[in-house]
Amino acid sequence: MSSSPSPRDPVADLRRIAFLLERSLQSSYKVKAFRGASTAIAVLPAGRLEEAVARNELTALKGVGDSTAKVITASLRGEEPEYLARLEREVGGPLVEGGDTLRAALRGDLHCHSDWSDGGSPIEDMAVTALELGHEYTALTDHSPRLTVARGLTAERLRRQLDVVARLNEQLAPFRLLTGIEVDILDDGSLDQEEDLLAELDVVVASVHSKLQMEPAAMTRRMVAAVSNPHVDILGHCTGRYVTTNTRTGKPRAESRFDAEKVFSACVEHGVAVEINSRPERLDPPRRLLRQAVEAGCIFSVDTDAHAPGQLDWQPYGCARGEECGVTADRVVSAWALDDLLAWTADHTSRPA
Structure with missing residues (x-):
């Protein structure tokens, strides 16, 4: 029967x-x-x-x-x-060919957003999905206050968010949701958040979101000043480009122009990681700059810049480009064990044994 x-x-x-x-x-x-x-x-x-x-x-x-x-x-x-x-x-299979070795080495993702800024889902949904994908940790990096179009977090809202993250970590341990921010790099290279508050966070991603087409020498000074700040751990999507249609403006966006040699040298000097941004609309840095960063001796973070849970699965895009350009897992901070990662964010000199 x-x-x-x-x-x-x-x-x-x-x-x-x-x-x-x-x-x-x-x-x-x-x-x-x-x-x-x-x-x-x-x-x-x-x-x-x-x-x-x-x-x-x-x-x-x-x-x-x-x-x-x-x-x-x-x-x-x-x-x-x-x-x-x-x-x-139609869309459930592998996203891209290549990058399997680097992807297998990754332990976490250090750049994602929730509905506290311009993400589409609650913090818990982002954290639970990261856990389901096998991450050991993920950094919550909502935007800073000047980016009003993205509902950037004031210092007060960010402090409230830290309490939410602490409670969530009690529920999800041993998975760790790291406290963080994607802080705007202002025109003069200063950062769009209180210095004392930045010092409390586990991970600080610094990115340019305004005046992306400023004169190259000024942009270079701006970026070098930002990565020289001891609170900055990662230089986010360094050219700011959109290789496909920007979902907000409906247009692609050209790269910012800057002296890459000076910027990457500053990253090496101050122990700041260059982000390999895995968003398919960004794929930033371009391959030529990614190879230049490898040759300069930079370390890297392969991040999704996810604004929704399903986007946390985008790391293969960055891993494929990273492997193609010579990035190895020992130079990727998001492949490090949590204790090693946090030791590095604390002083930018510590490295895994």
């Missing part, structure tokens, strides 16, 4: 769909629909979801629409939802 298939987990199926949509940079509207439905049904009393399916009333539940209702129904029947199966076929 045959038995009916065991039910799947509709919450997990909805989350997986959202993850794959984010991973492939598809519509944020679709992502919100599937993540919203997963959150809505996760808190329902036992049996309420099955009851709604039996009565054909799924779409009457808050947060559930036609597409998400089809996924839920299939999951409860023990079937792989058609929407999920299609996404797994």
